[in-house]
Amino acid sequence: MNGVNLLLGHEKINPLPLKTYDDEIINFLNDFSRELMKIKTWPEIVALGFFCRKGNLEKLRANYPEYKSRLGRGLCFHIAPSNIAVNFAFSYIFGLLSGCANVVRVPSKDFEQVSIILSVLEKILTAYPEIYERTQFIKYPSENNLITQEYSLMSDARLIWGGDETIKKIRSLETKPRCVDISFADRFSVCLIDADAVLKADEDELKRLVQNFYNDTFLIDQNACSSPSVIFWLNNNLNARKKFWSAVNSYALLKFRVQPAVSVNKLARACSDAIKLDIKTSRYEEQNLIYLAEINSLDENLNVYKFNSGYFYEYALKNLDELFNPEIINAKFQTLTYYGVNPENLRELVIKNNLPGFDRITPIGRALDINLIWDGFDIVRTLSRIVNKE
Amino acid sequence: MNACDFEELLKIPPYSLNQQDKQEIFNARINYLNEFHKNNCPEYKSIMQNISPELDFIPVRLFKEFDLKSVPDNEIIKTMTSSGTTGQKVSRIFLNRDTALNQQKVMTKIVSDFTGNEKSSRMPMIILDCPSVLKKRELLTARGAGILGFSIFGTKKIYAFDDDMNLNFDEIKKFVDEFAGQKILLFGFTFMIWQYFYKALKNSNSHLDLSNAILIHGGGWKKLANEAVSSEDFKNALNDVCGLKNVHDYYGMVEQTGSIFMQCEHGxxxxxxxxxxxxxxxxxxxxxxxxxxxxxxxxxxxxxSYPGHSLLTEDEGEILGVDDCKCGRLGKYFKVHGRLKGAELRGCSDTYERR
Incomplete structure (x- = not known):
C-alpha cells in the first residue's frame, strides 16, 4: 500500500483463519520464546519471552476447554501504543493465539526493542509458512487516516490501544459490518493497602512489597493506565504509612532520577491542587521524589487525582464499602492492586455492588503484567469465533 | 523592611552592595512581600498553607493557569502578558500604580549603570522592532512591555522595521547621521535582531556605522540556538555588519519586569x-x-500587586561567582543555559512534552 513501510511479513496477507490455540502456533511462539530469552539486555523482552513459553501457553489454553471448536475471526488489525516498546508484540501474540491473521502497526517512535523483536521473528517465521503469510508488521505516520481506513475495511477485528483521542478517530472510520473492535481507552488505577499488614511486615516482606510497588509505579514513571494514582489505606494508621513511604523513598532514591522538568511539573501540580481543590500535599522528606497528597473526600470525580513520576494521592478509608461504591468507581477504573487484603473479597464486592469499574484485581507488583484478559475483555474469545453445533 | 526602606535602596547604585550586606535588607523585604501576598492573594495563601514544607517560591507557570493578584481590581492599571505563540497559554500579570512605577524606577537605575549616563540616562534610540507591537496598550505582550519599558531611555525614537519587518535602512542612516558623535541606544529582541536586522544588513551592500551605539537585547536564545548561533557569534556578527561593540543581553521575564538581570562587559x-x-x-x-x-x-x-517576588522558572542556569566579577559589580553573577529539557515520560499515554 502507498505510504506504508512493510517491516516484516507477507506482501499479500492471507486472511483465512487459523485454529485457536493451534499446536503449530504454540510451537512457533515457543521457538520465539527461546530466542527472546537469550536477549538479556532488555527486561521487557525477557518478560515477553517468558510469556511465550510453551508451558505458559498450554496453561492458558487450559482455560479454554472449548478451544477445538474455535477459529480466528480472520484478519486482525492492531494499532499499537505509540510510546511503549513491547506491547505491539503482545498484541500480535494475542491475535495469533486467537487464530487471526495479523497486521500490526508498530509504534511510531523508534525503539531499539522493536527492531530486536522483529529480527528475531523474521528468523523464526521462515520455518512457519502458514503463520508467515498471515503476518504483517507495518509502519506509517499515525496521522495518515487514509491508510488506517484501508486496513480497517479489510479487517474482521481491530485491537486499538488508546488513548481516547486515537480511539475516537479510529472508531469513526468505516469497517466491515461484522468487524469487532477491542479498544483500550484511557483508564485509571488505584491501590488498596491494609495498614495492619504493613505494620506486621518484617524487613524482608517490606522490601519485597516496596520493590513490587516501585515496579508498578516509578519503573514506568507512574504513567501507565494500570499504574496506581491513588493509594487507599484500610485500617488507616500513620505509623504504617510512615513505614511504607520511608521504605519506598529509600528504595526509589537509589533507582529513580527526577528530571528537572519533572520536579517543576510536580510542584506546579501541587500548587494547582492547593488552589483548585484545597488539597494538602507534602514533598516527602523535603525532596521531589515522592509527593503525597491527601484527598479530602471521595466523590464521583476521583479520577482527577492522577499525576505521574512519583505523585501519590492518598485516602484513609473508613471501610471497604466506602470505596466499592458505584457512585465513585465509574467505568474509567481499571486495575485495583492490593496488599494484605483477600482478593476474592474484593472481587465479590465489585460484583455485589454492581460497580461499573474495576476489571482487574491484582497484587501489588503485577500492575503492569499484560494478560489475555485485559480491560475486562477476554481477548482470545473476542478475536475468535465459536463454531457452534446445536 | 517595610515599603519605606525600599525607597532607600532606590537612592544607592544598583550594584553597590556585596552579597552579605545585601542579604539582610533583601530578605527582610522578601519576607515582607511574602506575608503581604499571603494576606492579599487567596490563591497564594492556599499554596503556602497547603504544601509542606512551606514553599519559598511558586512556579512561574502558575501565572498562565491562574489570575494571581494581591490588589483589588479597581487598582489595576495595566495587564501584561507573555508573548506565547498561538495556542499556547500566556501569563497574565496585573500591575497597580506602585508596582508599575517601581518597575520603571528600577529599570532606569539598572540600565543607566550600563549606558553610562548617571544623571541623564536618555539618548537617541532605535527600536529594533515594528511599530505595531505597541498597538494595544492596555494588554501588553512581553515584547511590547520590553519596548515600552526601555522607551523611557529614548529622547528621539525610531522603529527600525516597518510592520512587515523590512529594515528602514534609509531612515536609520539619516538618524545615525543626525546624531553623529552621540551615543545611540538600540533595543530589541534577540531573535528579531538576528533575523531582521543582522541578516538584512548582511545582505545589503550599504554600510551603517554603529560603533558608538549600545545595544540591549533580551528575549532568550531558544530560536537562535536552533540556528546554532551563540552569544559570541551574535556579538561578532553584529560587529561585522555595523561596527557595534557595546552589546548587552539581559535575562528577564514579564513576571518580573523592571528588575532585569543585565549582562556585563565580561559576558x-x-x-x-x-x-x-x-x-x-x-x-x-x-x-x-x-x-x-x-x-x-x-x-x-x-x-x-501580584505574588511574583520569588519564582521558580523553567530555565537552566549556573552561578558563576559572587562579588568578584571583573566588571566590578557586586552581587551574584550567572549564566543561563536556556529552557529545561521537556519531561520525557515512559508509559502508555502520549505524554511526551513538545516545547
Whole structure:
C-alpha cells in the first residue's frame, strides 16, 4: 500500500483463519520464546519471552476447554501504543493465539526493542509458512487516516490501544459490518493497602512489597493506565504509612532520577491542587521524589487525582464499602492492586455492588503484567469465533 | 523592611552592595512581600498553607493557569502578558500604580549603570522592532512591555522595521547621521535582531556605522540556538555588519519586569540589589554550588500587586561567582543555559512534552 513501510511479513496477507490455540502456533511462539530469552539486555523482552513459553501457553489454553471448536475471526488489525516498546508484540501474540491473521502497526517512535523483536521473528517465521503469510508488521505516520481506513475495511477485528483521542478517530472510520473492535481507552488505577499488614511486615516482606510497588509505579514513571494514582489505606494508621513511604523513598532514591522538568511539573501540580481543590500535599522528606497528597473526600470525580513520576494521592478509608461504591468507581477504573487484603473479597464486592469499574484485581507488583484478559475483555474469545453445533 | 526602606535602596547604585550586606535588607523585604501576598492573594495563601514544607517560591507557570493578584481590581492599571505563540497559554500579570512605577524606577537605575549616563540616562534610540507591537496598550505582550519599558531611555525614537519587518535602512542612516558623535541606544529582541536586522544588513551592500551605539537585547536564545548561533557569534556578527561593540543581553521575564538581570562587559549576567538569583537542584530544590547547573529561581523586590517576588522558572542556569566579577559589580553573577529539557515520560499515554 502507498505510504506504508512493510517491516516484516507477507506482501499479500492471507486472511483465512487459523485454529485457536493451534499446536503449530504454540510451537512457533515457543521457538520465539527461546530466542527472546537469550536477549538479556532488555527486561521487557525477557518478560515477553517468558510469556511465550510453551508451558505458559498450554496453561492458558487450559482455560479454554472449548478451544477445538474455535477459529480466528480472520484478519486482525492492531494499532499499537505509540510510546511503549513491547506491547505491539503482545498484541500480535494475542491475535495469533486467537487464530487471526495479523497486521500490526508498530509504534511510531523508534525503539531499539522493536527492531530486536522483529529480527528475531523474521528468523523464526521462515520455518512457519502458514503463520508467515498471515503476518504483517507495518509502519506509517499515525496521522495518515487514509491508510488506517484501508486496513480497517479489510479487517474482521481491530485491537486499538488508546488513548481516547486515537480511539475516537479510529472508531469513526468505516469497517466491515461484522468487524469487532477491542479498544483500550484511557483508564485509571488505584491501590488498596491494609495498614495492619504493613505494620506486621518484617524487613524482608517490606522490601519485597516496596520493590513490587516501585515496579508498578516509578519503573514506568507512574504513567501507565494500570499504574496506581491513588493509594487507599484500610485500617488507616500513620505509623504504617510512615513505614511504607520511608521504605519506598529509600528504595526509589537509589533507582529513580527526577528530571528537572519533572520536579517543576510536580510542584506546579501541587500548587494547582492547593488552589483548585484545597488539597494538602507534602514533598516527602523535603525532596521531589515522592509527593503525597491527601484527598479530602471521595466523590464521583476521583479520577482527577492522577499525576505521574512519583505523585501519590492518598485516602484513609473508613471501610471497604466506602470505596466499592458505584457512585465513585465509574467505568474509567481499571486495575485495583492490593496488599494484605483477600482478593476474592474484593472481587465479590465489585460484583455485589454492581460497580461499573474495576476489571482487574491484582497484587501489588503485577500492575503492569499484560494478560489475555485485559480491560475486562477476554481477548482470545473476542478475536475468535465459536463454531457452534446445536 | 517595610515599603519605606525600599525607597532607600532606590537612592544607592544598583550594584553597590556585596552579597552579605545585601542579604539582610533583601530578605527582610522578601519576607515582607511574602506575608503581604499571603494576606492579599487567596490563591497564594492556599499554596503556602497547603504544601509542606512551606514553599519559598511558586512556579512561574502558575501565572498562565491562574489570575494571581494581591490588589483589588479597581487598582489595576495595566495587564501584561507573555508573548506565547498561538495556542499556547500566556501569563497574565496585573500591575497597580506602585508596582508599575517601581518597575520603571528600577529599570532606569539598572540600565543607566550600563549606558553610562548617571544623571541623564536618555539618548537617541532605535527600536529594533515594528511599530505595531505597541498597538494595544492596555494588554501588553512581553515584547511590547520590553519596548515600552526601555522607551523611557529614548529622547528621539525610531522603529527600525516597518510592520512587515523590512529594515528602514534609509531612515536609520539619516538618524545615525543626525546624531553623529552621540551615543545611540538600540533595543530589541534577540531573535528579531538576528533575523531582521543582522541578516538584512548582511545582505545589503550599504554600510551603517554603529560603533558608538549600545545595544540591549533580551528575549532568550531558544530560536537562535536552533540556528546554532551563540552569544559570541551574535556579538561578532553584529560587529561585522555595523561596527557595534557595546552589546548587552539581559535575562528577564514579564513576571518580573523592571528588575532585569543585565549582562556585563565580561559576558556575565548580574543580579542587582533589587533582584536575586538562586540555582536549585531538581532532586530537592536545595541550592546548587557555584558552577553547578540547576533550575533558576528568580527573586525581585518589586511585585506588590501580584505574588511574583520569588519564582521558580523553567530555565537552566549556573552561578558563576559572587562579588568578584571583573566588571566590578557586586552581587551574584550567572549564566543561563536556556529552557529545561521537556519531561520525557515512559508509559502508555502520549505524554511526551513538545516545547
Amino acid at each position: 556575565n549576567l548580574h543580579a542587582s540589589i533589587f533582584s536575586d538569583i538562586k540555582i536549585l537542584r531538581a532532586q530537592d530544590f536545595s541550592e546548587c554550588s557555584f558552577n553547578e547547573r540547576g533550575i533558576i529561581q528568580v527573586l525581585s523586590l518589586l511585585p506588590t
